[in-house]
Amino acid sequence: MNDYLPVLFMALFGVLFATAALGVSALLGQRGRQNRVKNTPYECGMPIESHAHARFSVKFYIVAMLFILFDVEVVFMYPWAVSFGNSDFARDAFPGTGLLLAEAAAFVVVLFLGWVYVVKKGVLEWHQEA
Amino acid sequence: MEGLGIQLAFYSFAAVTIGSALLATMAKKIVNSAFALMATFFGVAGIYGVLGSDFMAVTQIVVYVGGILILLCFGMLLTDRVPDEFRVRSPRRYVGASIAATLTFVGLAWAISGTAWARLPHITDGSAEALPTTALIGNALLTDYLLPFEFASIVLLVVLVGAARVARGGTR
Amino acid sequence: MNPLLAQLTAAETDGWWAGFQAFFVAPENAWAVSLLLVLIVGKTIPGMVSLLVWVERRGAALLQDRLGPNRVGPFGILQSIADLVKFIFKEDVLPGHVNKPIFLLAPALAVIPPLVVLSFIPWGANVAIADVDTGILACFAFSSLHVYSVSLGGWASNSKYPLLGGVRAAAQMISYEIALGLSALSVFVIAGTLRLHDVVMFQTDGLTIAGTTYDALWARILDWNLFKQPLGAIIFLIAGFAETNRHPFDMPEAESELAAGYHTEFSSMKFALFFLGEYAAMIVMSSLFIVMYLGGWTFFGVENLLTDWVAEYGAANPGWINWPLIVEAHLHVGIFLGKLAFLLWFFIWVRWSLPRFRYDQLMSIGWKRLLPASLLWFALTAVGVALVR
Numbered sequence: 261m262n263d264y265l266p267v268l269f270m271a272l273f274g275v276l277f278a279t280a281a282l283g284v285s286a287l288l289g290q291r292g293r294q295n296r297v298k299n300t301p302y303e304c305g306m307p308i309e310s311h312a313h314a315r316f317s318v319k320f321y322i323v324a325m326l327f328i329l330f331d332v333e334v335v336f337m338y339p340w341a342v343s344f345g346n347s348d349f350a351r352d353a354f355p356g357t358g359l360l361l362a363e364a365a366a367f368v369v370v371l372f373l374g375w376v377y378v379v380k381k382g383v384l385e386w387h388q389e390a
Numbered sequence: 391m392e393g394l395g396i397q398l399a400f401y402s403f404a405a406v407t408i409g410s411a412l413l414a415t416m417a418k419k420i421v422n423s424a425f426a427l428m429a430t431f432f433g434v435a436g437i438y439g440v441l442g443s444d445f446m447a448v449t450q451i452v453v454y455v456g457g458i459l460i461l462l463c464f465g466m467l468l469t470d471r472v473p474d475e476f477r478v479r480s481p482r483r484y485v486g487a488s489i490a491a492t493l494t495f496v497g498l499a500w501a502i503s504g505t506a507w508a509r510l511p512h513i514t515d516g517s518a519e520a521l522p523t524t525a526l527i528g529n530a531l532l533t534d535y536l537l538p539f540e541f542a543s544i545v546l547l548v549v550l551v552g553a554a555r556v557a558r559g560g561t562r
Numbered sequence: 563m564n565p566l567l568a569q570l571t572a573a574e575t576d577g578w579w580a581g582f583q584a585f586f587v588a589p590e591n592a593w594a595v596s597l598l599l600v601l602i603v604g605k606t607i608p609g610m611v612s613l614l615v616w617v618e619r620r621g622a623a624l625l626q627d628r629l630g631p632n633r634v635g636p637f638g639i640l641q642s643i644a645d646l647v648k649f650i651f652k653e654d655v656l657p658g659h660v661n662k663p664i665f666l667l668a669p670a671l672a673v674i675p676p677l678v679v680l681s682f683i684p685w686g687a688n689v690a691i692a693d694v695d696t697g698i699l700a701c702f703a704f705s706s707l708h709v710y711s712v713s714l715g716g717w718a719s720n721s722k723y724p725l726l727g728g729v730r731a732a733a734q735m736i737s738y739e740i741a742l743g744l745s746a747l748s749v750f751v752i753a754g755t756l757r758l759h760d761v762v763m764f765q766t767d768g769l770t771i772a773g774t775t776y777d778a779l780w781a782r783i784l785d786w787n788l789f790k791q792p793l794g795a796i797i798f799l800i801a802g803f804a805e806t807n808r809h810p811f812d813m814p815e816a817e818s819e820l821a822a823g824y825h826t827e828f829s830s831m832k833f834a835l836f837f838l839g840e841y842a843a844m845i846v847m848s849s850l851f852i853v854m855y856l857g858g859w860t861f862f863g864v865e866n867l868l869t870d871w872v873a874e875y876g877a878a879n880p881g882w883i884n885w886p887l888i889v890e891a892h893l894h895v896g897i898f899l900g901k902l903a904f905l906l907w908f909f910i911w912v913r914w915s916l917p918r919f920r921y922d923q924l925m926s927i928g929w930k931r932l933l934p935a936s937l938l939w940f941a942l943t944a945v946g947v948a949l950v951r
Contacts (some may be wrong), residue, residue, distance in 0.1 A: 264439055264447075266596035266692045267700075270681040271674060273604045278670035278835060285831030289654035299658040301721030302826050314722075316468040320733050323925070324464040325553045327736040328457040329546050330933070334743040335449050336542060337940075338699055338756065339528030341747050344944065345754025346525060357948045363532055363540070364944065370543040372937060374550035381554045384929045386922030421664060428710075448696040448703050456706030460736060463710065467717050467729050524695055524756055 322383055333371050340364050400440045407433030424462055431455045445523045583883045599691045603680055611841040612642035618910050625914040649834040657827055661718040668715035669832040672839030675707040676846045683849045684759045686859045686894025688887060697756040698746055701850060702739070705805075708843060709735050712807075715836070716824035727823025731807060734924060738804035738811075741932035745797040748936075748943040749787055749854050761787075762858030766865075782862045788855040793939045795855045797932055802847040804928065807840065809913035811924055848905035849898075856901055859894035868893060 292298075300308055344360050378384065410429035417423040431454040438447035531539045585591055616631065616639060623630025631638035656662065679701050681691035694700055709732050716728015750756055753764040769781040788795050804811040820826075825836045852858060859865055868890040875886045919927070 263692055263694045264444065265593060266600060267678060267681050267694075269593075269597055269600045270604065270678050270691060273600055274674035274677040275670070277604065277608075277677070278673050281673075281831050281835055282666065282670065285650050285652070285834075286654050288650055289652055289830055292653035292655065298655075301657070301659055301719070303722060314725075316729060318468075320468055320729055321461075321464050322553060322556075323733050323737060323929075324461045326550070326929075327740065328453075328461060329550050329553070330740040331457045331743070332453060333543070333546060334740065334747065335452055335699070336531075336539070337744075337747055338750065339445065339524055339531055341528075341750040342525050342754060342756055343528030343532055345751050345947070357951055360532060361944055361948050363536060365941075366540055367543040368937065368941070370540075370547050371550070372934075374547040375933065377551055378554045379930060383554045384926065386925050421661065425667075444694065444696050445699070448699045451703035452699065452706065456703060456709075456739075460706075460709055460713075460732070463713050463717075464729075464732065467713055467725070467732070524699075 319383070319386065326378065326383075329374075330371070333367075336367065337364070340367075396440060400437065403433050403436035403440060405433075406430075407437065420466060424459065424466070427462070428455055428459055431459065443523050445527055580882075584881060586883055587881060596691055599689070600681065603691060604677060607677065607680065607842055607845065608838060610845065611838050612646065614841050614844075614906060615645070615837070616642050617907070618913075621907070621910045622914045625911070646834070649831050652830040654831065655829045657719075659720045660827060661720065664714050664718035665827075666832070668711050668718060669828065669835035669839075670711075671707065671714070672711035672836050673842065675704050675711075676839060676842035678704045679846045680842070680849070682758065683846075683853060684762060684858060685898050686891045687759075687865070689859075689891045689895060690759065693757065693759045695757055697758040697761070698750070698850070698854070699756055701758075701846075702743060702746075705843070705846060706736075706739060708839070711836070711839060712824045715828070719824070719827040721827050723820045723826045724824050727820045727826070730820075730921065731824055734807070734811065734928070735805055737925060737928040738801040738932070741797055741928060741936050742801035742805060744933070744936035744940055745794040745801065746854060748791055748794040748940050751940070751943050751947055752787075752790060758853050758858075762853055762860065765857045766860045779862060786855065786857045791855065791939075791943070793935065794943070795851075797936045797939065798855070799851060801928075801932060802851060803909070803912070804924070806843045806847050806909075808844065808909055810916040810918045812913075812918055844906065844909055845902070848902055848909070851905060852898065852901045856905075859898045861897045865894055865897060 303309075340360075340363075344357075344364065407430055410426045410433060414423045414426035414430060417426055431450060434454075435447040435450040438444075438450055586595060619641070620630045620638065622628075631641040634640040634644045656665070682694060682697065682701050682704075684690040684693055712735070713728045713732035716724040716726070716731070719725065719728075749761065753761050755761065755764075765786050766782070767785070768775040768777045769785045770776075783789070803809075825833055828836060868886060872884060872886040872890055876884045
């Protein structure tokens with residue numbers, strides 16, 4: 261796993277860099293006055309109306325769910341692509357190129373049907389009033 | 391050096407995983423819980439990495455940190471006002487959760503004890519150098535484990551349809 | 563083992579200079595070379611970003627027939643340094659209404675993921691911090707963490723515009739990640755590997771048509787994945803623009819609607835880190851595009867000019883640092899940076915030329931156009947590979 265050790269170095273570097281940057285500005289930054297108005301959320305100078313956490317459309321949540329599903333699909337397809345693109349495996353292994361293609365096609369078509377259903381259901385319509 | 395380094399890495403990742411998992415369940419604020427969970431997922435990914443399965447490690451990050459946990463964050467972002475503290479009040483929930491956790495533990499223990507671990511060549515012939523696992527996993531998925539592979543797409547389809555139905559129910 | 567050391571063997575001489583060289587050549591000290599590379603890349607990126615910010619501002623002025631920053635130094639080139647000084651010494655406002663730990667964590671999370679992804683990029687044949695087998699998937703895994711900084715930054719601000727911007731940004735980034743992943747998939751179908759180094763090599767091994775490999779210049783040019791994967795490359799580029807929140811997809815910080823979006827409440831260095839993260843993400847996306855479609859560090863044989871020298875020196879001086887190898891590394895990185903400069907300028911050019919989309923247009927482009935288009939292209943590629951084989 262020595263291949264991944266430098267990635268850890270880089271992550272550590274990132275953490276140190278961010279900490280140093282935030283620390284420097286916290287230490288050297290000018291001390292300003294505090295008052296009530298300065299401590300209110302920025303709304304372009306208008307008086308604050310209600311609190312920030314309003315309810316959002318459920319569509320955002322649906323988008324996140326759809327994302328996970330397609331994300332898993334894409335992750336499944338990557339090892340397939342490697343096996344399929346490797347001509348030695350495709351030639352010598354038991355399935356053969358055609359069958360390999362059919363296996364992926366079955367996988368992708370099933371999910372594509374799901375996509376068609378989602379679009380037909382109008383889940384991804386954003387312009388109409390929800 | 392190799393052996394000691396691996397041991398050290400394994401135990402530190404295991405400590406991160408278990409510690410942050412405990413934090414995730416104990417934390418009073420849901421945000422802290424979410425962040426602890428992120429550490430747990432990274433810890434598990436690290437363990438996969440130590441065990442020589444880099445593809446699993448990366449997939450763990452893609453799917454859990456880059457997917458499942460984002461869904462949780464969306465829940466936080468979109469709800470009216472996240473209660474700062476949440477607490478399970480009814481004891482029935484505790485009983486249900488305990489039963490589910492015990493069953494999961496027993497199932498996992500059964501699966502772990504029944505697995506022939508030394509299947510990959512780099513474990514059987516004792517060379518510590520890990521093989522590139524992506525191609526191995528691809529080949530295995532397309533030959534010996536084709537049925538689970540195709541079944542995964544069916545499961546995803548069912549969830550997709552379910553999500554779409556729930557969404558329309560919510561907006562209509 | 564680090565590829566930089568692959569051609570070197572152990573040293574058996576003494577003396578300070580020899581010991582110094584032997585240290586870096588020894589395989590068990592590969593970590594030291596990696597650490598050195600990490601420091602170089604990590605230090606270069608902020609510098610590159612500050613240069614890029616200056617180019618962006620001057621470029622915007624050029625395209626809009628304005629002057630742009632021209633006071634600090636010749637052509638205003640020191641503007642970014644002046645900005646940096648100001649970022650450090652400005653008041654570090656921590657408003658009372660925010661969730662403090664998350665508010666401080668969000669800017670850090672904006673910087674770390676792009677830096678980590680840059681460690682997977684092969685800058686040259688022997689210059690990569692971590693050339694891993696999972697290549698592109700590892701890149702996607704860590705770049706997807708960028709969502710946390712924008713969504714949690716918006717959430718922790720407890721303020722309306724940031725929250726709206728954060729939600730929009732998060733939904734946008736995850737929507738285009740699918741198209742990005744699927745269009746990249748087609749490249750790996752033809753290359754048969756996820757390792758980024760091998761993907762670059764795949765684009766330089768000559769074009770093979772019907773069993774004959776052509777090595778002429780036209781074949782070398784057509785060997786770039788850009789020409790083998792035209793639609794995939796376009797989809798990848800569009801999704802890359804959306805993924806980095808750049809124009810014409812800069813919905814999260816649509817000034818006229820949302821003030822400054824998710825980083826409205828952030829000031830001084832915290833704002834600077836968001837800025838840095840955004841530009842670093844641009845560098846990441848451009849680098850990935852170069853590696854996957856534009857032949858990485860290669861330029862039609864120019865990259866091989868020093869190969870003989872490297873081999874001779876390596877054979878004549880075993881146990882010593884192969885200095886020609888390092889010269890060659892500079893050549894490769896130079897070619898890479900040339901391509902990078904072009905792509906980054908393209909990002910800027912597009913930003914100051916196009917208006918932005920509406921949010922519903924953005925979502926429907928992502929889910930209803932790019933996703934099926936990338937699936938279709940994936941299917942065509944797979945069938946094509948099967949037929950050619």
